[in-house]
Amino acid sequence: MSFxxxxxxxxxxxxGGFMSRIFQTLGADKDAIPFLWIAAPLTGLLVQPIVGHLSDRTWHPRFGRRKPFFFVGAVLSTIALFFAPYSSALWMAAGALWILDASINISMEPFRALVADKLPDSQRSYGFVVQTLIIGIGTWVASNLPWLMTWLGASNTAEPGVVPDSVKYAFAIGAFVLFTSILYTILTTEEHPPEDQAEFEKERSLNTGFLAGFGEILKNIAEMPKVMKQLGVVQFFSWFAFFTMWSFATPAITSHIFGATDTTSAAYNDAADSVGTYLGTYGLVSMFYALILAFVASRIKINRKLLHLVSLISGGIGFILIYFITETWMLHLCFGLVGIAWASILSMPYAMLSGSVEPKKMGVYMGIFNMFIVLPQIVAALGGVNFLYKLIFGEAVINTMLLAGTLLILAGLSNLLITDRRATHD
Incomplete structure (x- = not known):
């Protein structure tokens, strides 16, 4: 069900690994890159709770509850992912990113809810960790695709304003894998019908129409569990940090470590491929870390809060070390530490939250919870990253990694706010 x-x-x-590269290729200044990302989190702010609300109130004997959303999101995401590297102007690339992110979210939030739908509370840590294991595999393979295409003979340079073929082929392969893997889950996963069909139909009939649905979402936001608010602080710092990485890892590392800034040069494009490989390392490490967590969570009770705290601080140290390294191979170590944080971010908050949410509202609350993912990205895109890294650390773009590390350490310490034992202990 998580495939x-x-x-x-x-x-x-x-x-995350290559849209900033596309923006730079199309002529974007480094300080403008976060703003070009803003449409994606803005859309997520609206799409995620609405999709969650609708999926909670959807049921079809043949197509199920969550699977129709999987399919719609898969079709739109596939189209956007395939055409993104063919953009000929910045506004086109930003638009492709906007459609891609919104479409992925249509599929992603119902996937989170599906795990909570089908597993009892005692197995949810295990379920979300297995999901993270699959995510880690996808991150590592996809992040290495441009490098692999170059190795297989695809051109890694192009005329000014044109994205190299290696990136275009990578995005095409990604589009194919995205659609087929989601289709596999749709065809092989059975969903359970509502326990009380009559009560389900009654509630659905009382919440029809846009205004009624919007009002219900606002009511759920006002009544969100205390644990969700506490986790919201952790999520804010965590996703601000990762948005900083996605926006600035390529310009920061290619310029600071490889000394390459000309986007038409082989040196820059080879360095950008290498950055993708290093980003793949955090996916690979997150996979192994999730595998260990899956083994542990299936056998013993774990303290989710302390585990998340330590994992986030480890990732913060990894980001900070990027500034100080002297050899490129050390980037694998840095992003390996980031991978520990990433594995935890994709599993522990959802496991902590799921035990505090009514099952019939799982979809809408998973969507609302993701507001704490998109809000920090919006703040970061509207100038938060540029303002903070220059104010605290200085003008050099590599200082964005120092900012990301500091924020991730703050995210780890924010776990101390969580006091509900039902959330923190498996």
Whole structure:
């Protein structure tokens, strides 16, 4: 039931690892890159709770509850992912990113809810960790695709304003994997009908129409569990940090470590491929870390809060070390530490939250919870990253990695706010 996340992560990894490269190729200044990302989190702010609300109130004897959303999101994501590297102007690339991110979210949030739908509370840590394991595989493979295409003979340079063929082929492969993996989950996963069909139909009939649905979402936001608010602080710092990485890893590392800034040069494009490979390392490490967590969570009770705290601080140290390394191979170590944080971010908050949410509202609350993912990205895109890294650390773009590390350490310490034992202990 989680196999579709392989494809979703292909989309996210290619988006996170190479959209800034596409923006730079099309002439974007480094300080403008975060703003070009803003449409994606803005759309997520609206799409995620609405899709969650609708999926909670959807049921079809043949197509199920969550699977119709998987399919719609897969079709739209595939189209956007394939055409993104063919953009000939910045506004086209930003638009492709907007459609891609919104479409992936249509599929992703119902996937989170599906795990909570089908597993009892005692197995949810295990379930979300297995999901993270699949995400790690997708991140590593997708992040290495441009390098692999170059190795197989695809051109890694192009005329000014044109994305190299190696990136175009990588995005095409990613689009294929995204669609087929989600389709596999749709065809092989059975969903359970509502326990009380009559009560389900009654509630659905009372919440028809846009205004009624919007009002219900606002009511759920006002009544969100205390644990969700506490986790929201952790999520804010965590996703601000990762948005900083996705926006600035390529310009920061290619210029600071490889000394390459000319986007038409082989040196820059080879360095950008290498950055993708290093980003793949955090996916690979997250996979192994998730595998260990899956083994542990299936056998003993774990303290989710302390585990998440340590994992996030490890990732923060990894980001900070990027500034100080002297050899390129050390980037694998840095992003390996980031991978520990990434594995935890994709599993522990959802496991902590799921035990505090009514099952019939799982979809809408998973969507609302993701507001704490998109809000920090919006703040970062509207100038938060540029303002903070220059104010605290200085003008050099590599200082964005120092900012990301500091924020991730703050995210780890914020776990101390969580006091509900039902959330923190498996």
């Amino acid at each position: 579709g996340f392989l494809g979703i992560q292909f989309g996210f990894a290619l988006q």
